[in-house]
Amino acid sequence: MASDSAFDHERYASLRGGGRIGVRVHAVASTTSTMDDARAGADQHGAEGCGDAYLAGEQTAGRGRFGRRWVAAPGAALLVTFQLCPAAGPHTPLLSAAGGLATAEAVGAACGVDVTLKWPNDVLAGGRKLAGVLADARTARGGVEVFLGIGVNLQEAATAGLPPEERARATSIEGAGATPPDAEMLLASLAQALERRLEQIEREPSAFLEDWRVRLETIGRRVQLAAAGVDAGAAGVVEGVATGVTQSGELTLRLDDGSERSFAAGDVTTL
Structure with missing residues (x-):
């Protein structure tokens, strides 16, 4: 796969700053699945690739939770998978929730859209799905690797290929009345938020759970x-x-x- 020359790595680096998550980005214009790219990258780079982000302008065989297809027109969605290498422990199941919470925070920070979460990690705007998260884990090199796939609908074109009943439940940043940020800005905001939440899970899991619970519109319904x-x-x-x-x-x-x-x-x- 050819690299995506449209992604400005220098600008992204200035927006992202230091850290561990999403500092190195592998960007391509089109791929079958960023999840597959991340797995292949992990096979190649091993532990050195922990925290890497795999970004694509288009997926031709993307997938969501429960094997659903993730369909989006080229350039209409932010499509990224992070390679995570958490310490094995009781908090690993919370990584998917961290992805949802970080995505909600990043969307809010980058474009001001008011969003909530539907358990466990669907990001909603006005009750309609704006972003989704898929976590996939495997054991490798005596530890655990988690691949966190995130898709954010930027433009209404991202929902055009969905069946009518699914399209009625979907939206985008554009559909929520905001101007979609560019990939560099949104990805930098997402990587920063994800790193904060992953660190919080390790240090203060109870505080993370409370922050997540407050965002979950599912609770009490x-x-x-x-x-x-x-x-x-x-x-x-x-x-x-x-x-x-x-x-x-x-x-x-x-x-x-x-x-x-x-x-x-x-x-x-x-x-």
């Missing part, structure tokens, strides 16, 4: 949850009131029979 992963077989689709999140980021629901259950993964719809 009656929702339907289509359970996934280990919860899917036993739970299927359940309804209840979202009462909070656990220390590992699971969503807690108070069911109609008065009992409470926590779910590690699932697709939430507000009723």
Whole structure:
């Protein structure tokens, strides 16, 4: 893949400043998937690539949560995957939440759009999805590698290829009434916010959880949850009131029979 000459690395570096996350950016005009690029880059660079960002102007085979396709017109979305190398520990499940919270903060800082989060990490503007996060983990070299894929809809063209029912639930920075920032500015803001939140998870996980909970518009609402992963077989689709999140980021629901259950993964719809 050819590098993307449209991405201004020098300007980005001046905006990003020092740190660990997103200091080195591998930018291409088009790719099948930034997640695949990040995995291949990690295979090549190993631990030296920890924190690297893999950016593309277009994805031809991008994917979201639960195997959904991530479709966007060329240049209409910020598409990036970060290679993370966290210390193995109980906070690894929170990295996906960190991606969602950092994205919400970056969008707000870069263009002033008022956004919230739908558990666990969908970024919403006016109740419609503006950005999404996908975390994929693997063991490597005796540790854990997490690939955090983030897609932010910049222009309304980013939603044009979606099925009608999905397009009705989607929006963009442009659709929210703001001028989309350039890739250098938004990526720098995102990398800074992500680094802050990852450090907070390590130092003060309880404070991170509270900051995340405050942003979650899901809490206190009656929702339907289509359970996934280990919860899917036993739970299927359940309804209840979202009462909070656990220390590992699971969503807690108070069911109609008065009992409470926590779910590690699932697709939430507000009723």
